[in-house]
Amino acid sequence: MPRVSRLYPQPDGQKLGLVCPRCGCQHFRVVYLKRLPGGVLRRRRECRYCGRRITTRETTNE
């Protein structure tokens, strides 16, 4: 079974429950995506309203 499909970036951070610490909105767009060894995915997200940037780390290994 292909496991690549799980690595696709999500449109925004709503499913992760991210909340902007500045304006409190939940709408982010991904501006940076990098896969690190060990199944770690780094995403830099930017708030659509105030431009605040948040870096998230997700583990994709199972």
Ligand SMILES: [Zn+2]
């Ligand atoms: Zn914001």
